[in-house]
Amino acid sequence: MRRRRVTNTALVSAGTVLLATAAVAVAMPAGAAAAGCGVNYSVSSQWQGGFGASVTITNLGDAVTSWTLAWNYSAGQTVTQAWNTTLTQSGTAVTAKNVSYNGAIPTNGTVSFGFNGSWTGSNPAPTTFVLNGVSCTGGTEPTDPPTDPPTDPPPTGPADITVNSTTKYQTVDGFGAAQSIWGSAWSTTDTQTLVGMGANQLGLSIVRTGLSPESSEWATHVNSLKTAKSYGSNVKILASPWTAPAAWKTNNSRVNGGKLKTDYYDDYANHLNSYVQYMRGQGVPIDVTSVQNEPDWHPDYDSMDWSGTELRTFVRDQGTKVQNTKLMVAEAVNLNYNFTDPTLNDSTARNNIGYIGGHLYGTEESGRLRPYSLAQQYNKPVWMTEWNLHAADGGGSNIWGNPANAAVWNETLDDIMRTVHKSMEANWNAYIWWYGKRFYSFIGDGESAYGTVAGAPLKRGYAFSQYAKYVRPGYQRVALTKSSKASPLEVTAYQGDGKITLVILNRSNSAVNNAVIQAPQNVSGAEHYLTSQNANAASQPTSVNGGQATINVGARSISTLVFTL
Numbered sequence: 001m002r003r004r005r006v007t008n009t010a011l012v013s014a015g016t017v018l019l020a021t022a023a024v025a026v027a028m029p030a031g032a033a034a035a036g037c038g039v040n041y042s043v044s045s046q047w048q049g050g051f052g053a054s055v056t057i058t059n060l061g062d063a064v065t066s067w068t069l070a071w072n073y074s075a076g077q078t079v080t081q082a083w084n085t086t087l088t089q090s091g092t093a094v095t096a097k098n099v100s101y102n103g104a105i106p107t108n109g110t111v112s113f114g115f116n117g118s119w120t121g122s123n124p125a126p127t128t129f130v131l132n133g134v135s136c137t138g139g140t141e142p143t144d145p146p147t148d149p150p151t152d153p154p155p156t157g158p159a160d161i162t163v164n165s166t167t168k169y170q171t172v173d174g175f176g177a178a179q180s181i182w183g184s185a186w187s188t189t190d191t192q193t194l195v196g197m198g199a200n201q202l203g204l205s206i207v208r209t210g211l212s213p214e215s216s217e218w219a220t221h222v223n224s225l226k227t228a229k230s231y232g233s234n235v236k237i238l239a240s241p242w243t244a245p246a247a248w249k250t251n252n253s254r255v256n257g258g259k260l261k262t263d264y265y266d267d268y269a270n271h272l273n274s275y276v277q278y279m280r281g282q283g284v285p286i287d288v289t290s291v292q293n294e295p296d297w298h299p300d301y302d303s304m305d306w307s308g309t310e311l312r313t314f315v316r317d318q319g320t321k322v323q324n325t326k327l328m329v330a331e332a333v334n335l336n337y338n339f340t341d342p343t344l345n346d347s348t349a350r351n352n353i354g355y356i357g358g359h360l361y362g363t364e365e366s367g368r369l370r371p372y373s374l375a376q377q378y379n380k381p382v383w384m385t386e387w388n389l390h391a392a393d394g395g396g397s398n399i400w401g402n403p404a405n406a407a408v409w410n411e412t413l414d415d416i417m418r419t420v421h422k423s424m425e426a427n428w429n430a431y432i433w434w435y436g437k438r439f440y441s442f443i444g445d446g447e448s449a450y451g452t453v454a455g456a457p458l459k460r461g462y463a464f465s466q467y468a469k470y471v472r473p474g475y476q477r478v479a480l481t482k483s484s485k486a487s488p489l490e491v492t493a494y495q496g497d498g499k500i501t502l503v504i505l506n507r508s509n510s511a512v513n514n515a516v517i518q519a520p521q522n523v524s525g526a527e528h529y530l531t532s533q534n535a536n537a538a539s540q541p542t543s544v545n546g547g548q549a550t551i552n553v554g555a556r557s558i559s560t561l562v563f564t565l
Contacts, residue, residue, distance in 0.1 A: 039069065039129050051077075051123055054114040055096070057131065067111065070095045070130040076120035080543035080550065085113035086514065159518030159548060160486040163493045163500055166520075167479035170427040172494060173381055174236055175420070175468035176206025177436030179221055181242065182302075186224040186437060190455050193443055194436050195232030200536075202442055202461050203469025205234060208385060208432050211241040211275050211289070213254060213302070218278055225284040234473045236287040238385065238432065239275065240331060242294075242302035244268050249304065257298025257305040260314075269318035276325045288355055290328040290385070291315060297333050306330065312342035312349045319352030326354025331385050334362040337374070344374050356380050360387035360419060369419070371427045381429035388433070389415055390440030393450070400439045401451025403459050409533040409556070412460045413507055417558050420467055421505055424477060424492045433464065462536040463558050466529065469537075470501050470560045486515060489553060500563040504553055512553040519547045523563040530559035 040056040057067060072092045079089050085096040096113060128135070177194065179186055186194070195204045207228045209221050228235045243254045248267060251258030260268055276286045291314060295306035306314075311330045319327055332339040335358025343349045344356070356375045363369050363384075375382050392399065392407040399405040416433075423431050436442045442461030444452025452458060475496030482491065488508040494501045500519050506512060517526075526549040528540040533556060540559065543550045553559060 039131060041071075041125055041129075043123065043125060051117055051119055053117065054112060056110060056112045058110045066098050067132055068095060068097045071126040071128060073126060075122045075124055077117050077123060078119075079115050079117045080545065085115070087113075087115055158483065158516070160483045160512075160515045161489070161491055161502065161504075162481045162518040163502070163520055164479040164481065165493075165495050165500065168495075169477040169479070170381070170424075170429050172424075172471055172473060172475045172477065173383065173430040174205030174234075174473045175431050175464065175471070176204045176208060176236075176238075177433040177442055178208035178386065179210070179224065180435060180437070181210035185221045186227075187455070188223070188227050190437055190443060191224045191227040192231050193455060193457060194461075195228050195235055197233055197469060200457055201469075202457060202465040203233075204436065204442075205232065205468060205473050206236045206238060206430055206432055207436075208238045208240060211239040211272070213241070213243050213245045213271075215274065215278070218275060219282075222279070222282045222284060225279070226282070229284060236473065237279075237284065238288045238290065238328070238383070239279075239286050239325075240290040240293045240385065241272070241304075243304045244271065254302050255300050257303050259305050259310070265314055265318050266321070268314070269321040273322045276322060280324055286325045288328050288383075289322060289325045290331055290357055293331050293386075294333050294359065295330050295339055296336060306339070308339040308342040311339060312346050315343055315352045316346055316349035319349070327352060328355040328357045328383070328385075329353050331357040331359055333359050334366050335359065335368045335372070335382075335384075336366075337368070337372070341374060344378055344380065350378055350380070353380065356382045357385045358382070360384055360423075364419065364422070369422050369426055376427065382427070383430040383432065384423050384428055385430075385432045386434055387416075387419070388435075393440060398449065398451030400458065401444065401453070403536070404533055405459075406533065408459055412463050413505070413556060413558060416460065417463055417466075417505055418490070418507065420464070421490050421492060421503070424467075424503075427477075431467070457536070459531075459533075459536070462531045465537055466531055466558045466560045467503055470529070470562055471503065472496060475501065486512060488512060489515075498565050500565065502561045504559050504561065506553045506555060506557050506559075509555050511555045515551055515553050517549045517551065517561055517563075519549075519563045519565070521565060522547045523549070523565055525564045527562045527564075528559060529562075530554055530557050532557040 038058045041053065043051055043053050057069060071094055073094065074092065079087055079094060085098065087094065087096045098111065192201065194202050197203050207225065209225060212218060225237055244260050246252050246254045248261055248264035249258040250261060272289055276289055279286050291311060292304060292306055295311065297303060298305055315327060315329055329343045330339045340356050343353060356372065372382050392411040399408055420431050438445050439447050439450035439452045442458060442464060444454055444456045444458055446452060446454030471494050475494040478493050478495050480491060480493045482489065488506060489512060490505040492503055502517065523544060526542050526544045528542040528551045529537050530540050531537050532554050540551060549561060551561060
C-alpha cells in the first residue's frame with residue numbers, strides 16, 4: 001500500500017496515528033544566538049501507548065555556551081527516558097538541558113537530543129517552546145494518517161552502560177559469610193534471614209563453617225547448615241579447619257601454630273574425610289573442604305603452620321582420601337601465591353584440588369587483588385574466603401544499630417563493597433565475609449554496647465545483598481562499556497537464569513540520573529533495587545523500552561538492575 005508523505009505534524013486521534021514535525025522559529029536575546037534560530041520537534045515513531053521523539057535546535061550561534069529548552073504537553077504525555085540531554089518533567093511542563101558529555105556546542109550552532117515517552121488518548125506536538133528564557137511559537141500542518149500502525153520497535157538512543165554478553169569472564173560460585181567458628185550456631189531464623197530470597201532476607205549462597213579438631217564438636221552447626229541447604233537457593237558449604245588435633249602437631253597444642261607432623265599426614269586426611277562423611281550422613285553435603293585456614297598466621301588461638309611445598313605434598317599424596325567434596329588450597333592471609341603456586345605447578349597435586357582460596361588482609365596492598373593467572377591457566381576457581389573490617393566503630397560505640405550512621409555507611413561502601421567489585425573484576429569466583437551475625441556485619445548479634453538487635457538485618461547486610469541476592473551461583477560475568485556520563489560508576493554485569501544483572505556502585509557525591517542501560521537484546525522487564533545511607537534494598541522506578549532501561553543511580557549508593565530476557 002502506498003502512503004502519502006508525512007511532513008510536519010504529529011497528531012493522534014482515536015484509532016489513528018499521525019506522524020509530523022513542528023518547525024518553530026525562535027527569537028533570542030541580543031548576542032545569545034544568531035538570527036533565525038529554530039527548534040525542530042519530531043515524533044519519529046509511535047506504538048500502543050508510547051512514542052519516540054527527536055528535537056533539533058539550530059543556529060544557536062557561537063556566543064551560546066549552554067541551552068535550556070522548555071515546552072508543555074497537553075494530552076497526558078510522560079517522558080520515560082532521554083539521551084543527549086538532561087530532561088525533567090513536572091506535570092505537563094518539560095525542561096531539557098545540555099549535558100557535559102555532549103561537549104561544546106558545534107560551530108554550526110546545531111544540537112540534537114531524543115527521548116521516549118508514553119501518552120494517553122492523543123499525542124499532539126507541542127507548539128510553544130521557550131529557549132534560553134525566550135518564548136517562541138509555531139504551527140502544525142496536518143496530513144493524512146497511515147492506515148496501519150508501525151511495526152518497527154521503538155528507537156533507542158545512545159546508552160550510558162552497554163552490556164556485551166558475547167565477551168565472557170568467570171562463572172560466579174557465590175557470595176557468603178562464616179558462622180561463628182568457636183561460638184554458638186545460627187538459629188533457624190538467623191539462617192533463613194541470611195540465605196533466604198524473600199523481603200528483608202539477604203540471599204547468601206555460601207556458608208563457611210569451622211572444621212573442629214574435635215569430632216565431639218561437629219554436631220554444633222548441623223541444624224543451621226541443614227537449614228541453609230534446604231531454605232536457601234543452591235547454597236554451598238565451605239568447611240575450614242584451623243588446626244589438627246594437638247597430639248599430631250610439633251608443638252602439641254591447638255594454638256600458636258605448630259606444624260602437622262609428617263607421619264600424621266594420612267591421619268589428618270582421614271580426619272578431614274571423617275568430617276565430610278559425618279556431615280553427609282546428617283544431610284549436609286560439604287561442597288568444599290579447605291586444607292588449612294591461614295597457614296601463614298600463628299596466633300594464640302587455633303592455628304597450624306604450613307609452607308607451600310608442604311601443602312603441595314599433602315594434597316598430592318593424601319588428597320584422594322578426602323571423598324565427596326572438593327579440596328581447597330590454601331587460605332593464606334593475603335592470597336600469598338607462595339602457598340598455592342607449588343600445588344598448581346604439580347600435576348598430581350593440582351588434580352586433587354578443586355579450588356584456590358585466600359583472604360583479603362593486605363592482598364590489595366600486596367598487588368594481588370587482581371586476576372590470578374596461574375589459577376586461571378589451570379581452570380581453578382579463586383575464592384576470597386575471609387575479610388573482616390570494622391574500623392568505624394571507634395573502639396566501642398553503638399553506631400552499628402543506627403541504619404543512617406554515616407561512618408558505618410562510608411566504610412561499607414568505600415571499603416567492603418568496593419573490594420567485592422574489585423574481586424569480581426579480578427575474575428575471582430566467590431567473596432565470603434567473616435561472621436554473618438555480628439554487630440558490624442550482616443545481621444545483628446544483640447550486644448548492647450553496639451546497639452544492634454539480634455537477628456535483624458544491618459546496613460552492611462543490605463549492601464552485600466545487592467550482589468548476593470541477585471548474582472546467583474552459575475551466573476557468568478560479561479563485558480560492558482560505559483559512556484563518560486557513567487564514568488563515576490563502578491559496574492559489573494552477569495548473565496544467567498534468563499536474566500542480565502548489573503551491580504552498580506556510585507561512590508561519588510552526585511547522582512547519575514536518567515542513566516540508560518542497554519541489554520544485549522530486547523527484554524521483557526527490568527527491576528532496580530538500591531541501598532544507600534537512607535534506603536535498604538529499596539525498589540526504584542525503572543522505565544523499559546526494547547532493550548534499554550532508564551534508571552536514576554543515587555549518590556553514595558549500591559544498586560542492582562535485573563533485566564528479564
